[in-house]
Each structure stands twice: as C-alpha cells, then as structure tokens.
Amino acid sequence: MKVVSTNIGESVEINYHGKIEKTGMYKYAVDQAICLAKNDVVNDSVIDRKYHGGADKACYWYSEKHYEFWKEKFPRSDWNYGMFGENLTISELDEGNIKIGDVFKIGNAKVQVSQPRQPCYKLNYRFDCSSMVRQFIDAGFPGIYVRVLEEGEVRKGDELILLESREESLSIREVYNLLYESSKDELKLDKAISDPALAVSCKKDLKK
Secondary structure, three states: OEEEEEEEEOOEEEEEOOEEEEEOOOEEEEOOOEEEOOOOEOOOOOOOOOOOOOHHHOEEEEEOOHHHHHHHHOOOOOOOOOOOOOOEEEOOOOOOOOEOOOEEEEOOEEEEEEEEOOOOOHHHHHOOOOOHHHHHHHHOOOOEEEEEEEOEEEOOOOEEEEEEOOOOOOEHHHHHHHHHOOOOOHHHHHHHHOOOOOOHHHHHHHHO
C-alpha cells in the first residue's frame, strides 16, 4: 500500500433544510506533503469537532480501488481524490485486512488504526444525492480513521509500513458490520467493546 494522493479542504457552506451549515467535507488533492498532527491534519478544515478530528480521528484514509465502484454509480460526477473527505487516498487499502490497533509508519509519521468511518448526512451534499449515506453504508467500504502516535509529514508515493499487527483484534470491516448489521454477533460485539485500541466514540455506538 502507498499514498496515491494527499488531500485537504477549506470550509464550505451547505444549505441543510434551510439552515446554513459549514463543512470540511470538500477536500481536494494537493501537490505538497501534509502534516499529520495529534488531533488533525495541519491546514485542513475540521468544522464539527464533536464528530470529526480529535485524537481518535486525526486522519482519514480511503482506498483508491473503491473509486472505480463509485464511478460506475456516479458517472457524471466531477471525480477527484478527496471526494469522500479523506486526507489520504491509499492504493490497495482493504478494510477486511486491516485490524483495529494496527500500527503503521507512513512518511515520517507513526499512526494506529482506531475505527471505521461512520458516514453523516453531509456526504449526501458532496455527491448531490439524497441516498448517498445509505449507499455508502450498504457498499461496505468505510475507509479508516487513525490516531497519530508520532507526528510527521506524509507525501504522495510514501509506502505504508506495518510496524505492529494486532492479529487478535477485529478488522475494520468486522467492526463496521457490527455498527450497521441488524443481527449482531454477540461474541464479536463484546470483543470490539473490550478492545483498548478501538475509538471511545465507536465503542459508545456499539453499546447502543
């Protein structure tokens, strides 16, 4: 796996049922390296810090290979990396192969996988489609949030080096399925909730 694109965004206003709201969802590729800090990506727009940014969601990754799936569904969209709000577009990223708590070196930063992405309504605006959140959930391609253990710069072409593998943990996809499947695997649910590497907010949602 390697970095295909580094992406950041500025605040954009959307009209949410007659109310003007701001979002940092609209991200675009940049030529320079981006700096992964403890609570966010430097110079990136993070608006609603109740649900975005912070220690457990400092940086969001999405897989390059998922783009082909979405391009077939939205052939008229003006496609560019960063469309899903990701800071890093990663080649060959597979949520089924990456575990909660896995630690990677990327550029000169060190990060730990913390949880899958849980989409919010602003994704509908990014794709100008009222059912996009539902489609995103059903597709099973959530992408990955990481916490930053050591701050550093990441640039296009940097490889991801697995430093620590948490084979005993659930995969990102398994946790994602627990969040959205109507029938829960109780053993997996208990395992996820007791995992110290899983983001606190994700644990709260699983407990619900």
